[in-house]
Amino acid sequence: MFTGIIESVGTLKKIENVDGDIRLTISSTQLDFSDVGLGDSIASNGICLTVIEQGKDWYAVDVSRETLAKTAMKNWKEGDTLNLEKAMLPTTRFGGHIVSGHVDGVGKIIKMQADARSIYIEIEIPEEIKHYTATKGSVTVDGISLTTNLVKDNIICLNIIPHTATITNIGKHWLLNGLVNIEIDVVARYLERLLTAGNNYDANESNITEEFLAKNGFM
Structure with missing residues (x-):
């Protein structure tokens, strides 16, 4: 973990x-x-x-x-x-979110540009995992816990602050059209499974939406 x-x-x-x-x-x-x-x-x-x-x-x-x-x-x-x-210890400060280290898919960097002192980045993620993402939700990209500014279909939008860019490989090694490892928020995965159990569950045909999560108090 x-x-x-x-x-x-x-x-x-x-x-x-x-x-x-x-x-x-x-x-x-x-x-x-x-x-x-x-x-x-x-x-x-x-x-x-x-x-x-x-x-x-x-x-x-x-x-x-x-x-x-x-x-x-x-x-x-x-x-x-x-x-x-x-791997985290029981005494570790929990500064990010729950990350398992199990990659769910590979994303492609399709846009990078300066945004004041930050870097604005758009990443295209696989269709089969897009419904696990949400605006202002958590996502792991190349092992980094990040918050999505906006989700547009299968594109997640991120703003990387200077500190994060400096202490990770983002500043020097993330390039346009480069590939990155994507891990979705594990809470979204288990929440979907819980709410769809026994209803002919199919992850690619989920009824779980951002509106549904907000309405039921998960956002």
Whole structure:
């Protein structure tokens, strides 16, 4: 479990093929590794990955072909900057929202422009998850807990403040037409399941709307 508050950035140092799967080595001089052990989870650009080897300032993870196929990781290359967050502790300050590290889809950055000191960004997300998003709702993009300013069909609109752009990989590595990992708010997923259970549930034909949520006190 994570919060979407990025602790540091890291560098993808090595990509190796290991018997058909991929092994990644990620380094960071900023992340505190003193409480990281083998088997621990670190969200890397929003993907929950398990530490299988580590050193003073680096860790290695194994990645399945399923993860490669379903995330933006397939476009990663050595030297890329990644957003890192260790799994939360019971005593962790909950500064973002509930993040599982399980990517729901890949988004495409279709607009980026300056907005005073902030960066205005529009991201096109997959049709099958658009109904889980809401204006002023929470969404995780490359592991970052963000608030949607506006939702336009399958486009989410975001404003990135200077601090967030500086301490994450947004300022230097998010580019027009670039791909990013999207995780929807887990509350929306379970709420839909609860309200549609036993009614021939189909996530792609949900009756849950922003108006419905507001009317029933969820917004």
